[in-house]
Amino acid sequence: MTKEDANQRANEIVNELIVFNKIKMSVKNIWAEKIIDFLLEEKKDYNLLQHSKVMKSIPNYPAEEGIAELLENITHVNSIPESNMLEEKKSELPTKEQWALDFSYMNYGEQKTHVIGWLTCGCPESAIPKFVIEWVRGLENESLIKVMREHYSSGRKTWASVSGNKEVAKIFK
Numbered sequence: 001m002t003k004e005d006a007n008q009r010a011n012e013i014v015n016e017l018i019v020f021n022k023i024k025m026s027v028k029n030i031w032a033e034k035i036i037d038f039l040l041e042e043k044k045d046y047n048l049l050q051h052s053k054v055m056k057s058i059p060n061y062p063a064e065e066g067i068a069e070l071l072e073n074i075t076h077v078n079s080i081p082e083s084n085m086l087e088e089k090k091s092e093l094p095t096k097e098q099w100a101l102d103f104s105y106m107n108y109g110e111q112k113t114h115v116i117g118w119l120t121c122g123c124p125e126s127a128i129p130k131f132v133i134e135w136v137r138g139l140e141n142e143s144l145i146k147v148m149r150e151h152y153s154s155g156r157k158t159w160a161s162v163s164g165n166k167e168v169a170k171i172f173k
Helices: 003-019 025-041 048-060 067-076 085-092 096-105 108-120 130-137 142-163 166-171
Strands: none
Touching: 003 025, 003 048, 025 067, 048 067, 096 130, 108 130, 108 142, 130 142
16 A cells, blocks of 8 residues: 555544544544554555445544544454345435336436436446336427437537447438
């Protein structure tokens, strides 16, 4: 671990401790220096996974224990990813049904902005939710329909260039 890495990680830890009111601003530099020294001398193998675990534990950190408890925590944090970490991340992602529900609660301007985002995203056509296509089909304003077609065409061009699909790229030229 380089001095810059240790400095960055120590400052992140100290700032998080301040945010959660675990330490006072007046001791920030003292704590940062102690953490930097500790990382450089005793915990040279400290990595980003361990750092993320330490950062996650800060809200529950017992402030009355002082810096010794924090350094003890850093010493014993492991590099083994949590087995359910990926499942947790997947469960946090909204489903298409949730997107449709959220979309239905939006006002017209927000819906228009989201539709434009979906149409121009450059993602495969199958990834554009059905409710977006239905919203565009329900439009009555001819000039807005034309604008949406242009956005759709722009998204298809982007997808063609990203995917390397030459046949699709020729169609949208």
